[in-house]
Amino acid sequence: MEKGPEMNPWFVSGLVDGEGCFSVSFSFRKKLKVGIETRPSFSISLNRRDLDLLKQIHAFFGCGAIRYSKSDRTYKYESRSISDLTRRIVPHFERYPLVGSKSKDFLIFADVCRKANANQHLNRDVLREIIEMAYEMNPSGKRRHKKKDLLRELDELKV
Amino acid sequence: MEKGPEMNPWFVSGLVDGEGCFSVSFSFRKKLKVGIETRPSFSISLNRRDLDLLKQIHAFFGCGAIRYSKSDRTYKYESRSISDLTRRIVPHFERYPLVGSKSKDFLIFADVCRKANANQHLNRDVLREIIEMAYEMNPSGKRRHKKKDLLRELDELKV
Numbered sequence: 001m002e003k004g005p006e007m008n009p010w011f012v013s014g015l016v017d018g019e020g021c022f023s024v025s026f027s028f029r030k031k032l033k034v035g036i037e038t039r040p041s042f043s044i045s046l047n048r049r050d051l052d053l054l055k056q057i058h059a060f061f062g063c064g065a066i067r068y069s070k071s072d073r074t075y076k077y078e079s080r081s082i083s084d085l086t087r088r089i090v091p092h093f094e095r096y097p098l099v100g101s102k103s104k105d106f107l108i109f110a111d112v113c114r115k116a117n118a119n120q121h122l123n124r125d126v127l128r129e130i131i132e133m134a135y136e137m138n139p140s141g142k143r144r145h146k147k148k149d150l151l152r153e154l155d156e157l158k159v
Numbered sequence: 160m161e162k163g164p165e166m167n168p169w170f171v172s173g174l175v176d177g178e179g180c181f182s183v184s185f186s187f188r189k190k191l192k193v194g195i196e197t198r199p200s201f202s203i204s205l206n207r208r209d210l211d212l213l214k215q216i217h218a219f220f221g222c223g224a225i226r227y228s229k230s231d232r233t234y235k236y237e238s239r240s241i242s243d244l245t246r247r248i249v250p251h252f253e254r255y256p257l258v259g260s261k262s263k264d265f266l267i268f269a270d271v272c273r274k275a276n277a278n279q280h281l282n283r284d285v286l287r288e289i290i291e292m293a294y295e296m297n298p299s300g301k302r303r304h305k306k307k308d309l310l311r312e313l314d315e316l317k318v
Contacts, residue, residue: 008255014173018177053258100209100212130277
């Protein structure tokens, strides 16, 4: 990955306070003991004319990838690896905190990433807690699964 | 105006690179010699849940006002006074520059504000130049008047 001109880290946090998204989604996975995969994601979506800015963000964090989103015709920078999120993304926003309402999302996000990095999301009780926390985030976002369906899956697990 | 906790100036520029808007609009004004009023505006629109962030921006710049926009149900911080724009808004973004494509809008905006602050926008030739420049900005924005109608008004002026 090309190293761009240094962006001021506070600039990055300001941009993310407006345009960034911290989310935690879930998928049913029969192969997992707990039956549910936890998927944290940090992303920024920008118009094509700001693709260069997105590349600089990519270089700044040194992880993740940029892809084109056909559905909303934007470019999205996204980091999903638990290791990258824990080592690079979360520490940045702890050092250069968000100011707006998104800061609440970030606190939950950081907690989920740390738990997942320690493999605690494979424990049924912790996963239940993670699901409850995640559904407090991004009130305007769309969800593929209802919370009660995820929790029922956990309740029905053979112990 | 209450002084909020200090925001990092780079944070403000980062937020504005995403959510800010520099615009120059025009109104027909028979009372003016040139017949057209030049109206530069700097604004940031945020959701209700980020009203507090907007108040901090307001305190940071020490000028402008916040109002509720019924049409898109957001709160908008806006600074429109030529004097405030020239003394407070423009110098901030010259010191802590934008990185994305909005930086092009800003360069035009700063030039228009300086010309208006020196009352050059009351000169027909300079106003024609300002109109041409302004219509290069915000390609996605809506305009009340077509450029050709503004320029025709100038052409028809009695000298």
